[in-house]
Amino acid sequence: MAATTESLLRISQKVFAESHSLDLKNQVFGTCNGMKQRRKVRVGVQAVAGADSKGVKKSHDVNLMAGFDAVAERELREKGFMGLRRTKLVCTIGPACCSLEDLERLALGGMNVARLNMCHNTRGWHRDVIRKIKWLNLDKGFCVSVMIDTESSQIHVVDHGAPFSLKAEEGSVWVFTAQKFEGSRPFTVRANYEGFSEGIMVGDELVIDGGMATFVVVERMGNDLRCKCIDPGLLLPRAKLSFWRDGKLSYQGLPTLSDKDWDDIDFGVSEGVDFIAMSFVNDADSVKHLKNYLSTKSSKEIRVLAKIETLESLRKLEEIIEASDGIMVARGDLGVEVPLEQIPTVQEEVTRTCRQLNKPVIIASQLVESMVEYPTPTRAEVADVSEAVRQYADAVMLSGESAIGSHGQKALSVLRMASSRMESWSRVENQQVAFHQSELGVPLPDHIAEEICNSAVEMANNIGVDAIFVYTKHGEMARLLSRNRPKPPIFAFTDEKNVQMALNLQWGVIPILIDLSDDMEANISRSIGLVKTKGMVKDGNSVLMVSDLPPTCATSTVFQSIQVKNID
Ligand SMILES: Nc1ncnc2c1ncn2[C@@H]1O[C@H](COP(=O)(O)OP(=O)(O)O)[C@@H](O)[C@H]1O
Ligand SMILES: C=C(OP(=O)(O)O)C(=O)O
Ligand SMILES: [K+]
Ligand SMILES: [Mg+2]
Numbered sequence: 001m002a003a004t005t006e007s008l009l010r011i012s013q014k015v016f017a018e019s020h021s022l023d024l025k026n027q028v029f030g031t032c033n034g035m036k037q038r039r040k041v042r043v044g045v046q047a048v049a050g051a052d053s054k055g056v057k058k059s060h061d062v063n064l065m066a067g068f069d070a071v072a073e074r075e076l077r078e079k080g081f082m083g084l085r086r087t088k089l090v091c092t093i094g095p096a097c098c099s100l101e102d103l104e105r106l107a108l109g110g111m112n113v114a115r116l117n118m119c120h121n122t123r124g125w126h127r128d129v130i131r132k133i134k135w136l137n138l139d140k141g142f143c144v145s146v147m148i149d150t151e152s153s154q155i156h157v158v159d160h161g162a163p164f165s166l167k168a169e170e171g172s173v174w175v176f177t178a179q180k181f182e183g184s185r186p187f188t189v190r191a192n193y194e195g196f197s198e199g200i201m202v203g204d205e206l207v208i209d210g211g212m213a214t215f216v217v218v219e220r221m222g223n224d225l226r227c228k229c230i231d232p233g234l235l236l237p238r239a240k241l242s243f244w245r246d247g248k249l250s251y252q253g254l255p256t257l258s259d260k261d262w263d264d265i266d267f268g269v270s271e272g273v274d275f276i277a278m279s280f281v282n283d284a285d286s287v288k289h290l291k292n293y294l295s296t297k298s299s300k301e302i303r304v305l306a307k308i309e310t311l312e313s314l315r316k317l318e319e320i321i322e323a324s325d326g327i328m329v330a331r332g333d334l335g336v337e338v339p340l341e342q343i344p345t346v347q348e349e350v351t352r353t354c355r356q357l358n359k360p361v362i363i364a365s366q367l368v369e370s371m372v373e374y375p376t377p378t379r380a381e382v383a384d385v386s387e388a389v390r391q392y393a394d395a396v397m398l399s400g401e402s403a404i405g406s407h408g409q410k411a412l413s414v415l416r417m418a419s420s421r422m423e424s425w426s427r428v429e430n431q432q433v434a435f436h437q438s439e440l441g442v443p444l445p446d447h448i449a450e451e452i453c454n455s456a457v458e459m460a461n462n463i464g465v466d467a468i469f470v471y472t473k474h475g476e477m478a479r480l481l482s483r484n485r486p487k488p489p490i491f492a493f494t495d496e497k498n499v500q501m502a503l504n505l506q507w508g509v510i511p512i513l514i515d516l517s518d519d520m521e522a523n524i525s526r527s528i529g530l531v532k533t534k535g536m537v538k539d540g541n542s543v544l545m546v547s548d549l550p551p552t553c554a555t556s557t558v559f560q561s562i563q564v565k566n567i568d
Contacts, residue, residue, distance in 0.1 A: 085419055092115045151260060154279075157240075194223070200243050210335050214230055268302070277306075278306055281306040291323070300498045306323070331347065362397050390422055460487070469546070489509075495514065539568055
């Protein structure tokens with residue numbers, strides 16, 4: 001495929017316009033009732049995209065209009081309803097997988113969300129990748145969401161005198177400084193942050209990368225620290241530094257979001273990303289603050305995920321989960337503050353709490369770490385991925401395996417295969433075991449929606465329908481169904497693009513963008529017609545349908561119903 005940077009840019013601007021179409025709508029189509037207005041807008045955007053990309057085939061237009069996920073569609077045709085993967089896959093994009101061809105291969109391999117870690121590389125590089133992904137979505141009918149991950153105020157090495165890792169020998173003495181110096185000075189390490197040594201005293205321990213090596217501070221020289229290695233190990237080029245006193249991490253009062261993070265967030269807003277993963281969250285307030293900021297800055301809703309990677313965040317787990325749109329169990333940095341043997345139980349606890357509170361959860365870091373170098377995973381790594389899937393995490397994630405590894409596609413296929421295998425095993429294993437969940441909703445309408453979804457899933461499992469269809473404006477009913485981890489897959493029909501992109505992270509949900517109207521019967525026949533033309537359902541299939549659409553825009557009563565239909 002020959003896509004020049006220029007054409008990429010043009011089409012990205014279209015995507016941008018689509019995701020920021022609020023003002024556009026009123027200008028172009030005037031006023032009518034809300035739903036009709038949206039319906040017209042999409043046709044408008046599609047016509048523009050169609051006119052612009054002359055090479056785009058007819059089938060792509062159908063994809064654009066119906067907002068299908070070409071990969072889920074193919075998977076369904078090949079493997080049937082039960083073979084559809086339920087666990088979502090997140091890939092960190094880096095230099096090893098940033099070409100259009102690489103990204104397309106990852107999308108074809110099942111990537112649901114592309115993650116860009118703002119710790120690394122330039123904003124120009126990130127912009128280029130985001131635009132490529134959006135272009136692929138448009139051109140190939142993929143449905144890959146974009147997530148940016150903030151850097152936060154981490155203290156790390158920027159220069160240790162070598163482009164590769166160095167060994168710190170026992171008893172060797174090193175100077176840690178924030179000052180720039182010319183050339184290379186042996187045994188000198190430069191940190192990224194001026195105040196890195198603030199409050200640090202002689203006798204404190206300096207731990208590298210959560211235990212790769214340990215030093216003790218032997219002298220303060222202004223803001224520099226002279227340190228002696230007491231536990232030998234490796235110093236990597238961007239190694240993270242943490243200070244400990246009396247077995248406790250010393251708190252340096254660094255903000256969760258730095259000035260650079262706010263710039264990165266504005267960048268994410270302007271590029272129309274779907275998720276922002278917030279690093280080093282310590283409390284719910286920082287999450288609420290970012291969500292408020294985004295609600296004023298962005299015309300589309302950007303979901304905020306809190307990364308659980310500090311001891312403090314575990315103390316305030318529930319309030320953080322409640323404030324967020326989802327969670328990432330960031331096991332890499334978590335392992336710096338929490339003893340490694342506790343990581344598995346912490347993971348299980350966070351995953352369970354997320355499901356109770358109905359928020360999606362991603363299990364991240366080192367899932368198949370050895371594949372950064374080797375073409376096959378270790379048996380232990382496959383067991384780790386399978387365990388996350390058995391715990392019913394919504395998503396599993398690749399980091400360095402895709403960003404810098406030589407076997408990114410293979411690593412993704414390991415996640416895909418391990419997920420599918422464990423999912424089908426769990427369906428058999430859990431046949432009799434119901435998940436005991438606490439009630440979520442307090443106001444009556446929420447409680448009703450919750451009970452309807454719980455009953456719908458029980459019914460779907462008992463009857464053995466092939467699929468669940470849900471018609472949803474904000475995605476809430478889809479999430480409530482997903483929370484029950486039903487046996488059949490959930491097809492979520494929505495007319496909100498950003499709801500579709502957010503549901504990409506939700507276990508077992510295939511989000512589909514279609515026009516929805518006040519007429520439920522019309523919605524049902526339209527959705528069936530669409531999936532039938534795609535070959536996704538056949539005559540004889542049975543579907544359970546759940547809806548939470550208001551019957552008319554004028555009334556606030558939500559019309560909820562469950563019905564079972566045989567496709568004919
Ligand atoms: N955008 C990028 N550009 C260059 N290298 C990257 C990028 N994203 C990730 N990497 C590399 O991949 C490794 C793994 O990624 P990740 O786990 O996200 O970051 P980190 O190691 O900083 O926690 C990083 O250490 C870095 O070397
Ligand atoms: C996912 C993580 O965050 P990052 O890769 O940004 O350090 C982690 O620490 O596990
Ligand atoms: K990060
Ligand atoms: Mg981290």
